[in-house]
Amino acid sequence: MTTSYTRYERARIVGARSLQISMGAPLLVKTDRIDPLEIALEEYEKGVIPITVKRK
Amino acid sequence: MYYKMRLIDKVRVPPNRLGEDLTSVVLDELQMQLEGSIDKEIGIFIAVTEIKDIGEGDIIPSDGAVYFHVEFDAVVLRLAMQEIIEGEVVETTSFGAFISLGPIDAMLHVSQISDDFINYDEKNGRLVCQETRRQISVGDSIRARVVSLSLSERDPRESKIGLTMRQAGLGTGQWLEEDMEAEKADGAA
Numbered sequence: 316m317t318t319s320y321t322r323y324e325r326a327r328i329v330g331a332r333s334l335q336i337s338m339g340a341p342l343l344v345k346t347d348r349i350d351p352l353e354i355a356l357e358e359y360e361k362g363v364i365p366i367t368v369k370r371k
Numbered sequence: 372m373y374y375k376m377r378l379i380d381k382v383r384v385p386p387n388r389l390g391e392d393l394t395s396v397v398l399d400e401l402q403m404q405l406e407g408s409i410d411k412e413i414g415i416f417i418a419v420t421e422i423k424d425i426g427e428g429d430i431i432p433s434d435g436a437v438y439f440h441v442e443f444d445a446v447v448l449r450l451a452m453q454e455i456i457e458g459e460v461v462e463t464t465s466f467g468a469f470i471s472l473g474p475i476d477a478m479l480h481v482s483q484i485s486d487d488f489i490n491y492d493e494k495n496g497r498l499v500c501q502e503t504r505r506q507i508s509v510g511d512s513i514r515a516r517v518v519s520l521s522l523s524e525r526d527p528r529e530s531k532i533g534l535t536m537r538q539a540g541l542g543t544g545q546w547l548e549e550d551m552e553a554e555k556a557d558g559a560a
Binding site: 331334335336337338339340341366 | 389430434436
């Protein structure tokens with residue numbers, strides 16, 4: 316699942332998710348990291364980000 | 372007239388509220404965004420009552436918020452030209468009276484109150500007809516017709532609604548009663 320995204324899609328998903336986290340969205344993983352981008356990457360690795368890509 | 376409408380709109384749900392129950396967050400956001408606002412085609416939003424359906428959410432670039440397509444019910448007040456409305460006088464001035472229609476106030480200009488000449492009784496805050504001695508003061512109920520409509524979407528308070536009472540069947544509650552009595556007496560005689 317995680318590997319099925321292209322690097323561009325990955326960038327978009329992680330970017331959007333880290334922005335959400337930095338704006339106060341609830342976390343989906345337990346972590347002691349502080350940087351929103353790192354948290355987003357961790358969530359992405361675990362495949363728990365509730366974002367999908369619509370391909371046209 | 373008041374309408375209950377089924378509408379579809381996009382609602383921005385900020386990231387810090389994503390963990391909460393979606394329906395109640397969407398309802399909250401819609402109420403904050405719409406209630407009290409004006410749309411020229413739809414009318415004046417009074418209340419968002421119920422969320423009917425929440426569709427897919429979109430994430431747009433440079434905003435962490437999610438935009439949901441939402442179907443919801445709302446109560447709106449849509450005034451039409453020539454519509455007969457009832458309201459209450461909330462303020463009298465030398466140039467006319469302000470009538471509260473509930474969610475918004477309308478203006479009844481002195482020239483539109485009666486065919487009579489109108490005097491403003493400043494001490495008592497009343498508008499008095501010179502010939503018939505009929506008067507209007509704060510608290511009176513009013514039946515009038517909408518004759519001008521200028522709604523401002525940007526600033527709802529800047530909206531202007533003009534009324535007239537210079538037609539048969541229009542006036543304050545008391546005038547209408549008097550007219551009715553007069554007509555009854557006429558019929559009896």
